[in-house]
Amino acid sequence: MLLFPDLKEKVEKKISSVLAGINSKDFDWDQTGHSDFSLRCFRLAKPDGYGKICDAVRNVLSSDAFIDRIECQGPYINIKVRGEAALEIMRDEIERAGIFPDTFQDPERILVEHTSTNPTGPLHIGRARNSILGDSLAKLMARMGYRVSTQYFVNDSGRQVMGMVEGFRRYGNGDRTLKTILSCYQKIYSLIDKDPEIRESVENLSKKYEEGDENTIREVKETCSVVLDSIRSSLLRLGIKIDDYVWESGFLRGGETESVLEMLSEYIQNEDGAVFITGDDGKKIYLKRKDGTTIYFLRDLAYHLFKALNADWIIDVMGEDHKGHARALSHVLINMLEYRPRLDFVFNSFVSLETGKMSTRGGNIVTLDEVMDRSRQEAELIVREKRKDLESDRLGAIAEAVGISSVRFNILRIGAEKAMVFRWKDALNVEGNSAPFIMYSYARASGILKHEPDAMEGELRLDEKEERDLVMKMYRYPYVLRAAMDSLKPEYVCNYLLELVNSFSAFYSSVNVIKSEEKNRNTRFLILHIYKKILEDACGIAGIRLLEEM
RNA sequence: GGGCGCGUGGCCUAGCCAGGAUAAGGCAACAGCCUCCUAAGUUGUAGAACGGGGGUCCGAAUCCCCCCGCGCCCGCCA
Structure with missing residues (x-):
């Protein structure tokens, strides 16, 4: 929660x-x-009563120094x-707490799950939308004072992964690299519909894996790890570090999936x-196949019970294709399993290419x-x-920061609910409306500030419209944070940043700081x-890397 | 067929949840601005009755209904 004179x-x-x-x-x-x-x-009043209200408001407010x-x-x-009053508030808060607005440490522990893509190929830009959204959301909530951790749910026991591993067995020649694994995955999925023998071997692999066969487990983990490492390093380059990677198979072997069935x-x-249960919409929700292997929904239930052990508020960031899954999940957790934590889902729509849908298998x-x-x-090229x-x-270094x-x-x-076409x-x-536009503004401010590194004290006076506008825009920051938190929309911070930078540009072009008269300089x-x-x-929340010069 | 979401100048978006004062940015176009703190900037011009139609209201881009278009979902996949 935010602390500042409101x-x-x-x-x-x-x-x-x-x-x-x-x-x-x-x-x-x-x-x-x-x-x-x-x-x-x-x-509040009929047209002839507006004046009376105005007088009342005038009376009660006009004595206040900040009006x-x-x-x-x-x-x-x-x-x-x-x-000047708003500026003074910000100055005092930054002097006192080093930050504006300050926060009170909320006791709630938030767990944000994002990305969680099947480790069957490199992260594509559509999936990355989920990571970017999730990471900025986590950073936003942490900024608000919550204790936030992030998790990636590694699906190492589903059909897709089993297909990938079987594909690698058949066509990989032991070359356990991302490139080979991906091409094997694509190859087996181009053949699986035509060849029942392949399908059968994938099913056998799945069964063996769920039964806990040591060699199979090691093999799956090794192959998944190669893919996961690539995902992890791609994310890291984007500035996204996920705290924990939780493997689905852990809940199989730890017996949690069986416990869920008992509950x-x-x-x-x-x-x-x-095995199935019935959802609130009357549809069957399958938990186990007739061959005894588990279905994702059951493993996800086990995972969510596990999450509840260490968090008061669970936020799942998912693709919009998971809306049905989320609905069913929350129904079962809340109505059948007495789930305690607050549970929220944030959905991102798909990113498509001008040539059509993205598909890892295709x-x-x-x-x-x-x-x-x-x-x-x-x-x-531009920096050069x-x-x-x-x-x-x-x-x-500048190119990397700007590019990323x-x-x-x-x-x-x-807005996350809006489908986008990647161009x-x-x-x-x-x-224009871009990260470098924001970064550039920061570099300009830094350049000026080198002339006078600390200017915290002294009388405050705002003579120009542009400087007052900028101050009031800065003062709005806490309200933006609050709105972004309330609606779980980190994009609000982006829109605010653009507005803020625009106000700065107006300030910059109308006022020369260094050559200002003595009374305004400070x-x-x-x-x-x-x-x-x-x-x-x-x-920090939006994931933009600022530079003192660029 | 049913469910969820989206539809704002030529293009991309903000505003919609909590209805109000001239619909806000950017890209593209055109015309300007560096003897002055970084021109990745900035000023101006042109361009939208907010998918269409009803309704509620003093007032609708915003709320309700219908229709159209697009996306996603409707699996013993995840």
Whole structure:
């Protein structure tokens, strides 16, 4: 939870003391540029009563030192606060806590599960959308004061993985590399429908694996590990480190899947030896096949019970194709297994290519690595062009930061529920609404601040519209964080960043900080100082790497 | 067929949950701005009655209903 002097709340409370029944529909931030807050009187009074309300609001607020102006325009009461007051709050908070806004350590432990893709091939850009969303969400919640950990549920016991391992056995010639494994996987899936013998051998492998055959287990793990290592290192390059990798097969061998079946015994039904329960929509939810092997749903139940051991709030980030699964899962957990933790699902829609759907088995994918490589190359061309003075080490570091940040931002920025088509032109965009646009602004602020590293004390005065606008935009940061948390939408932080940077650009082009008159200088350096702090904070959540120069 | 989601200038998006003051950015186009803190920037011009149609309301991009288009799902896959 956030701790900071909340001006909006203060104003709202004062107004409520003279006007009953105010809510967020009547009073809110003003987005139209008239003021900071506006009170809408449509529902509070008839047209001839607007003046009375205005007088009442004026009376109760005008004595407050942080209020600048109250103006009544028909049904709107516009309330402007003193920018200096907001700036002072931010300065004091940063001096006291080193951060704005400060947080109170919430006791809740949050567990965010994301990525969790089958280890059957490299991470493609569609799957990476899930990772980016999940990672930024985890970072957002951690920023809000929660104790957050992240997990990847490794599916090492499903049909796809068994197919991959069988494929590698047949066509891999012992060359246990990502490339070979992937091509074997694609090959076996091109043949499996035509050849019952292959299908049978995959089923046998699966059975042996679930029975706990040591050699089979080792073999599966070895092959999965190769793929998983590639996924792990791709993620790491994107700035994503997942705390724990939890292997599905662990719940098979540890007996947890069997325990779940016992817990569900009163609901369980049989059909030719296959085990199922009935969902709230009346559909059958299968837990075991007639050959006795487990189904993903059962293993996922076991996993979710395991998660509950160490977390108060479970957040699963999933592809939209898992919506049905999530619904059934939450029904069974809550209504049949008395699940305790808060449980939320966040879904991301698919990323398709201009040539159609992405498919690992079909070989129609753009991998995350490819995108990162090309994005970095593109960035390097630009840096080389702009910074002929730089040595290649430094240049490479900037290119990497720009390239990687761009990839993340271009994906995170789009609302997760929106399907997107991957286009190189958009993915490699480094101007306008992009990560480099934000990074550049930070580098500019840093450049100026080198002239005056600390400017925390002194009288505050805001004379220009652009500097006041920037200050108020900075002051909105905590409210954005809160909204992003409440709706589990880290993309709000991205949109805010773009707005904030726009305000900075206006400030930058209208005010020369270094050449400012003495009376303004100190305040302007302070603004830059706080601006950098907030950018660092928000970019930490969004996964943008900031540089002092670029 | 049923369920969930999406549809905003030529293109990509924000705004929709909690309805209100001229629908906000970017890309592409055109015309400008570096004797001044990094021009990856910035200013201006042109371009949208917010998929279509009803409804509720003083007021609808936003809420409700119908239709159309697109995505995802409807497996003893995950």
